[in-house]
Amino acid sequence: MANPESPESSKTVQDYLLSVYTLSSDGRSVIAARLAEALEVAPPTVTATLHRMTRDGLVTVNQNKEISLTDAGQARAETMVRRHRLAERLLSDILGLDWAEVHEEAHHFEHVISPRVEERILEILGNPTTCPHGSPIPGTGARQSPDATRLESVQVGSRVVIERVSEQAEGSHELLSYFERAGLLPGREFDIQEIEPSNELMVLQGDGESVPVGMAAAHTLWVRVLASDLPLAKLSA
Numbered sequence: 326m327a328n329p330e331s332p333e334s335s336k337t338v339q340d341y342l343l344s345v346y347t348l349s350s351d352g353r354s355v356i357a358a359r360l361a362e363a364l365e366v367a368p369p370t371v372t373a374t375l376h377r378m379t380r381d382g383l384v385t386v387n388q389n390k391e392i393s394l395t396d397a398g399q400a401r402a403e404t405m406v407r408r409h410r411l412a413e414r415l416l417s418d419i420l421g422l423d424w425a426e427v428h429e430e431a432h433h434f435e436h437v438i439s440p441r442v443e444e445r446i447l448e449i450l451g452n453p454t455t456c457p458h459g460s461p462i463p464g465t466g467a468r469q470s471p472d473a474t475r476l477e478s479v480q481v482g483s484r485v486v487i488e489r490v491s492e493q494a495e496g497s498h499e500l501l502s503y504f505e506r507a508g509l510l511p512g513r514e515f516d517i518q519e520i521e522p523s524n525e526l527m528v529l530q531g532d533g534e535s536v537p538v539g540m541a542a543a544h545t546l547w548v549r550v551l552a553s554d555l556p557l558a559k560l561s562a
Contacts, residue, residue, distance in 0.1 A: 341378060357390065360375075403463035403464065415446055483550050484551045487513050517530075525539055527539075
């Protein structure tokens with residue numbers, strides 16, 4: 326059983342649980358150094374907090390120093406992620422905040438949303454299943470598409486629909502702002518017009534406009550391939 330925590334300590338644990346959950350959802354192995362980077366804290370701080378979370382049965386650390394959520398940790402993480410993504414929806418859909426701003430602003434709300442308020446937000450918003458950036462809201466039944474792949478891996482001649490923006494990108498207001506200006510939003514369809522490996526650049530075609538996307542940025546966009554000019558055998562390679 327977890328030990329009683331001060332409000333500030335509890336908020337810290339919630340932030341860690343959310344980060345472990347979202348990093349794992351992006352298919353990234355979770356290690357202390359990556360957590361320190363995501364949370365912008367010193368490595369010794371991460372080590373100390375992980376020690377408490379392990380003691381309280383929220384995470385485990387294997388011999389490769391990879392961090393995983395326990396069943397109890399998973400349940401608490403899903404609660405935090407659900408409240409964060411609902412807060413993003415509330416800020417975007419009801420208050421009209423900019424799409425690129427709501428991720429950061431939601432961090433100020435997620436810790437104070439009670440179960441009763443959470444239920445009311447769901448009702449007001451019409452029971453959304455994803456956040457504004459396309460990620461599923463835990464507890465709604467929504468799941469990440471098993472066919473989704475990172476944009477950087479798609480070949481020329483393919484037509485794709487953007488599924489979601491990774492949490493890695495959500496941490497960068499500058500990158501989110503570019504995605505918003507370029508129309509690289511969940512639900513939008515694009516053709517892969519050109520790939521320039523030497524310049525680490527992809528060029529997409531959408532609504533008659535060419536949209537340049539650096540490979541680093543393409544790595545943070547999850548898409549689903551709708552059609553391709555390539556043979557099926559080559560696509561599955």
